[in-house]
Amino acid sequence: MTGIFQANRALLFFLTLAVLIALSSVVVVDENEQVVIERLGQPVRVINRFNPTGASGAGVVLKLPFIEQAVHLGRGLKGYSAGAQKVRSADGQDLLVDTDVTYRIIDPVRLVARLGSTAKLDAELASALPAMLGARLGPLSAAAIALPGNGGAAQLLRGDLDARARDLGVQVIDLRIGRVMPGETALQMTYEIMQARHLREVDAISAEQIASARQTRAQVAAQAAAILQDSAGKDPEFYDFFRAMRSYTYVFENPDAKNPPTIVIPPNSSYLRHFNGQ
Structure with missing residues (x-):
């Protein structure tokens, strides 16, 4: 077995080399891409170059093995988005602007010569x-x-961007400015203004509520005084009883106090006559 391998070792070597040469001689070009063939670093031809008529040269293409290299580039529309670009407006406001760019490679040879590939294009x-x-x-x-x-x-x-991109072999098809937002400083100022306005509104509402509560209490007190005055004229005994009950409330209003008031009076005091059923 070893002898057979030794005898055919040269043949296996040449077969392997032939396969490698064949693989390096073939380039598969997809319909959605264009390929620049370079020979020793210099572009020599373009396969399936973009054509507005839609003609396609996609398929299997041969090249010189090891001497020529294939650089694959997109053939269709490509997109690039630049978010949160800072811009100061004429009225002094700092803005954050999102920009969406649509482009196409129309000169692949120029692009490869300038950038080498699409990796640096964006x-x-x-x-x-x-x-x-x-x-x-x-x-x-x-x-x-x-x-x-x-x-x-x-x-x-x-x-403007198209003129700059043409120098790279690229055509800018569309450019749109998307979201426009205030910058961080403007957002902070807006927040502070809104917060101050909210506090003023809260203070105004609180003052209005306090004034309304005072007015209500004054009206209730006036009505209560009028009712008491009216009842005093109609039923003096009931009014006397009511006054006694209110005096008890004022004296013993807070039974949980540390030093509650103490009143020492005889049992037959007129102050206690209502508790005695008199």
């Missing part, structure tokens, strides 16, 4: 956006920035 767009947002949105008021279309600034921004 970073390039992200680095260009803040200055463009400040230039286009800064002259506008916060209210204008928050309007649909952002006072026409979104279209101008798309043109």
Whole structure:
């Protein structure tokens, strides 16, 4: 067995090498991608390049093994989102702006020459956006920035970013400014204003309630005094009894007090005549 292996070792080596060469000579190109073939680091041709007519060159493509390399790029629309970009409006408000960008690679050779692949493309767009947002949105008021279309600034921004992206072989199809929110400082100021307004409203409601309660108590006291005065004229004996009961309440109102009052009076005192049934 060992002898057979030794005899055919060279054949196995050449078969393995032939398989590796065959695999490195074939590139499978999907319909949704375009491929740049590089020879010793220089682009030589593009497979399935984007075409507005929709023509496709996808399939199996041959290349020189080990000498040529295939760089795969997207062929369709791609999206990039930049969230919470800081912008200061013309009226001095700090805003956080979300931006959504839709783009397509239209010159894959240029993109590969500039960036090598798509890995750095989003970073390039992200680095260009803040200055463009400040230039286009800064002259506008916060209210204008928050309007649909952002006072026409979104279209101008798309043109600015597209001009920058064309240098990378990319076309910016659409740019939309999404959520526009106050910055942290503005949010804190808004919260403090709302809190102060809430406290003022609570104080106003409390003062109104206190005044209403005092007025109600005064009305009740006046009605009670009128009733007592009326009853004193109609039934003097009952009024005398009521006065005695109220005096007992004032004296012994708090039986749990540490030093409750003590009254020493004889049993036949007129003060106790109501308890004696007199």
